[in-house]
Amino acid sequence: xxxxxxxxxxxxxxxxxxxxxxxxxxxxxxxxxxxxxxxxxxxxxxxxxxxxxxxxxxxxxxxxxxxxxxxxxxxxxxxxxxxxxxxxxxxxxxxxxxxxxxxxxxxxxxxxxxxxxxxxxxxxxxxxxxxxxxxxxxxxxxxxxxxxxxxxxxxxxxxxxxxxxxxxxxxxxxxxxxxxxxxxxxxxxxxxxxxxxxxxxxxxxxxxxxxxxxxxxxxxxxxxxxxxxxxxxxxxxxxxxxxxxxxxxxxxxxxxxxxxxxxxxxxxxxxxxxxxxxxxxxxxxxxxxxxxxxxxxxxxxxxxxxxxxxxxxxxxxxxxxxxxxxxxxxxxxxxxx
Amino acid sequence: xxxxxxxxxxxxxxxxxxxxxxxxxxxxxxxxxxxxxxxxxxxxxxxxxxxxxxxxxxxxxxxxxxxxxxxxxxxxxxxxxxxxxxxxxxxxxxxxxxxxxxxxxxxxxxxxxxxxxxxxxxxxxxxxxxxxxxxxxxxxxxxxxxxxxxxxxxxxxxxxxxxxxxxxxxxxxxxxxxxxxxxxxxxxxxxxxxxxxxxxxxxxxxxxxxxxxxxxxxxxxxxxxxxxxxxxxxxxxxxxxxxxxxxxxxxxxxxxxxxxxxxxxxxxxxxxxxxxxxxxxxxxxxxxxxxxxxxxxxxxxxxxxxxxxxxxxxxxxxxxxxxxxxxxxxxxxxxxx
Numbered sequence: 001x002x003x004x005x006x007x008x009x010x011x012x013x014x015x016x017x018x019x020x021x022x023x024x025x026x027x028x029x030x031x032x033x034x035x036x037x038x039x040x041x042x043x044x045x046x047x048x049x050x051x052x053x054x055x056x057x058x059x060x061x062x063x064x065x066x067x068x069x070x071x072x073x074x075x076x077x078x079x080x081x082x083x084x085x086x087x088x089x090x091x092x093x094x095x096x097x098x099x100x101x102x103x104x105x106x107x108x109x110x111x112x113x114x115x116x117x118x119x120x121x122x123x124x125x126x127x128x129x130x131x132x133x134x135x136x137x138x139x140x141x142x143x144x145x146x147x148x149x150x151x152x153x154x155x156x157x158x159x160x161x162x163x164x165x166x167x168x169x170x171x172x173x174x175x176x177x178x179x180x181x182x183x184x185x186x187x188x189x190x191x192x193x194x195x196x197x198x199x200x201x202x203x204x205x206x207x208x209x210x211x212x213x214x215x216x217x218x219x220x221x222x223x224x225x226x227x228x229x230x231x232x233x234x235x236x237x238x239x240x241x242x243x244x245x246x247x248x249x250x251x252x253x254x255x256x257x258x259x260x261x262x263x264x265x266x267x268x269x270x271x272x273x274x275x276x277x278x279x280x281x282x283x284x285x286x287x288x289x290x291x292x293x294x295x296x297x298x299x300x301x302x303x304x305x306x307x308x309x310x311x312x313x314x315x316x317x318x319x320x321x322x323x324x325x326x327x328x329x330x331x332x333x334x335x336x337x
Numbered sequence: 338x339x340x341x342x343x344x345x346x347x348x349x350x351x352x353x354x355x356x357x358x359x360x361x362x363x364x365x366x367x368x369x370x371x372x373x374x375x376x377x378x379x380x381x382x383x384x385x386x387x388x389x390x391x392x393x394x395x396x397x398x399x400x401x402x403x404x405x406x407x408x409x410x411x412x413x414x415x416x417x418x419x420x421x422x423x424x425x426x427x428x429x430x431x432x433x434x435x436x437x438x439x440x441x442x443x444x445x446x447x448x449x450x451x452x453x454x455x456x457x458x459x460x461x462x463x464x465x466x467x468x469x470x471x472x473x474x475x476x477x478x479x480x481x482x483x484x485x486x487x488x489x490x491x492x493x494x495x496x497x498x499x500x501x502x503x504x505x506x507x508x509x510x511x512x513x514x515x516x517x518x519x520x521x522x523x524x525x526x527x528x529x530x531x532x533x534x535x536x537x538x539x540x541x542x543x544x545x546x547x548x549x550x551x552x553x554x555x556x557x558x559x560x561x562x563x564x565x566x567x568x569x570x571x572x573x574x575x576x577x578x579x580x581x582x583x584x585x586x587x588x589x590x591x592x593x594x595x596x597x598x599x600x601x602x603x604x605x606x607x608x609x610x611x612x613x614x615x616x617x618x619x620x621x622x623x624x625x626x627x628x629x630x631x632x633x634x635x636x637x638x639x640x641x642x643x644x645x646x647x648x649x650x651x652x653x654x655x656x657x658x659x660x661x662x663x664x665x666x667x668x669x670x671x672x673x674x
Contacts, residue, residue, distance in 0.1 A: 018505070018643075030504065155644045157502030164672075165494030165502065167367065168355070168664035289650055292629040306355075306661040307492045310651035313626055315644045324643045327505035335501075336673060 001334060002052070004038040004089035004118075006080075006109060007096030010319030011123060011150075012039070013062055015095070015326050020055035022327075032334045037089050039065075041096075045076035050088055084112045091333065093326055094122035100215075100224045100240065103130040114138045114146065119337075121329040123150030123322050125224050130239065132231035145333045148232070150325030152178065152225045153298045156314030157328060162233050162302055169304040171233050173273040178225040180296035180316040181208040181216040182248050182268040187294045190256050190265070196249070208296055208317070218247035219268060219279040226270045226277045229300075234274040243277040251281055259283040265291045289313075338671060339389070341375040341426035341455075343417075343446060344433030347656030348460060348487075349376070350399055352432070352663050357392035359664075369671045374426050376402075378433075382413035387425055421449045428670065430663055431459035437552075437561045437577065440467040451475045451483065456674075458666040460487030460659050462561050467576065469568035482670045485569070487662030489515065489562045490635045493651030494665060499570050499639055506641040508570050510610040515562040517633035517653040518545045518553040519585050519605040524631045527593050527602070533586070545633055545654070555584035556605060556616040563607045563614045571611040580614040588618055596620040602628045626650075 005012055019026075019034060026032040035052030047053065047065045049072040061067035065074050084092065092113035094106050103126035110120050110127050114135065122128060127135065128148045139146035149159045162171055177183050184206075185199035194202065200217070203209040208216075215221045223240035230238040248268050259266050264283035267290060271278045284291040289311045293299040298316025301309050315321040342349055356363075356371060363369040372389030384390065384402045386409040398404035402411050421429065429450035431443050440463035447457050447464050451472065459465060464472065465485045476483035486496045499508055514520050521543075522536040531539065537554070540546040545553075552558045560577035567575040585605050596603050601620035604627060608615045621628040626648045630636040635653025638646050652658040 022505075025507075155503075155506075156647055157498065160502040161494065161498065161649075164669065165497040165665065167668040168359075168661050169492075170362075287629075287631065289626075289629055292624075292626055294624065307652045307658050310493055310649070312498075312647070312649055314647035321644050324505050328502065331504040332501065 014319040014323035046078040091119040129227035147329035154321035155324035176300035179222040351656040351660035383415040428456040466564035484666035491658035492661035506643040513637035516559040
């Protein structure tokens with residue numbers, strides 16, 4: 001399986017590292033022999049080798065493709081659309097920085113790859129949040145796979161659980177903790193009595209929160225994931241802007257203590273039905289499985305018709321976790337083809 | 338897809354009901370058109386119709402196949418081995434009562450079906466707990482699927498999560514609450530201050546516990562599930578008898594109260610690594626996600642190398658839940674073939 005990777009930041013480099021470290025394991029356990037044939041980034045351009053790039057060497061020259069030594073094509077200003085159409089590969093992996101407002105340029109590139117009959121694995125949220133029905137239909141028409149496990153809960157397989165593990169059931173609704181930064185902050189406020197500002201500073205120091213934390217603390221990152229789940233699970237595309245979205249900025253230590261006095265705990269909760277989506281801070285009863293989800297973990301509770309509630313808790317962010325999602329998706333394509 | 342069902346108790350009848358109620362949904366959502374062509378039970382014998390049995394009628398004559406009206410073969414004392422070899426069907430569904438000591442007669446029948454090139458879905462624990470490596474190798478050799486999601490946590494897809502959703506990761510160990518009866522009893526003892534005997538009587542009244550509750554309260558049902566997980570996740574078959582197994586019979590209300598005073602909660606916990614298995618009552622810290630799992634729910638926490646801990650919580654028993662596991666397995670075979 002020949003892989004073409006767009007984006008070579010933390011996630012892309014973690015993936016290359018996984019492919020290098022696990023080559024033997026993937027071959028023996030899964031009969032899976034992937035080759036990374038192309039890597040494209042905006043700053044470095046395109047590095048391409050039809051027989052597969054040398055992963056150990058690639059690691060050393062992530063910041064300067066010109067240092068890569070050996071048979072390869074290096075084009076610092078390639079026509080990436082043409083490359084996606086004409087070059088030989090089997091799966092496009094989209095791991096570039098997301099734009100949740102436009103989904104571009106990733107959405108067009110995914111469309112280009114699907115149109116050319118290639119499978120696509122994306123961890124880039126924008127294209128799925130905004131254009132899922134069109135991309136899914138295109139993939140079906142071309143008889144190829146479009147997978148996006150890493151767009152929600154990183155490597156914790158929430159999409160596979162809902163669409164494959166629970167395929168027989170109908171999912172009537174869900175609630176989830178889908179932003180690790182805010183959950184970490186709420187945990188620190190409650191357990192260490194940190195103020196909101198102290199908790200935010202700590203989340204930033206640990207790399208959970210960006211320098212501009214707005215997308216996390218105001219609920220928009222969670223809303224983007226709600227968009228993806230709405231499209232994927234309910235066939236109901238729903239832009240973040242059309243949902244009722246608020247964050248955790250108004251919460252004080254007093255609020256948290258009052259909730260605990262009533263056996264409740266504040267969480268930033270996504271609620272989703274086929275008809276509506278919402279993100280807001282809620283004081284959940286401690287009997288709710290989501291109330292026990294602490295630190296940077298994420299969780300989702302699916303409300304099903306045949307089984308009642310099914311809850312999945314796990315890692316929700318990070319380069320290695322997201323790279324694991326990509327590898328799980330590649331293995332699913334490998335099993336199915 | 339032509340289905341041959343062995344066992345027509347609560348699970349088998351729930352499956353027939355699901356296939357009847359969801360025929361249109363399965364066709365439109367999944368392009369899946371199953372036909373139940375054969376049903377066998379020890380008491381009623383074999384009912385077979387190559388074009389598919391009428392499910393509405395079958396429901397009415399579950400207790401007496403002779404009442405079934407229409408084109409069919411009814412043999413009250415069939416040679417079931419020969420039928421599994423010679424009759425036309427695509428998937429054997431094993432839903433007869435389990436024997437955790439011998440795995441028989443189900444194990445031989447599963448082997449017969451696999452040898453004849455048929456896929457197998459089993460919710461019968463014994464054959465998987467005792468003979469998984471041999472049956473898996475046979476399925477591989479014949480190029481057919483062997484699925485057993487319903488043997489652990491009923492319809493909650495723990496096996497699919499571990500083997501498919503997390504295929505890229507290595508599972509280093511797990512802990513789980515895999516017996517709903519004892520978890521229900523512990524919940525009632527803690528929350529309603531029922532004695533052990535009162536809690537047991539209530540579990541029996543609700544149908545959670547058998548008249549002879551030994552397998553549940555002494556830990557052997559959980560140990561059977563640990564055997565299956567050991568074989569499936571670690572490739573390490575481990576008979577229940579070779580594990581350290583104890584139950585909840587020694588626990589008093591005082592024990593539970595003392596644990597709570599230390600922010601802990603007693604659960605009947607399965608712990609499993611590739612090297613060893615154990616079932617025993619443990620006071621888990623409330624920060625453990627398993628500590629919040631109340632009532633008849635089950636849960637499993639997988640310890641992975643790439644993602645840290647992943648926890649799945651959901652229904653762990655019941656006819657409809659187990660029938661849902663069968664249907665999820667059938668859909669997985671349908672997607673893959």
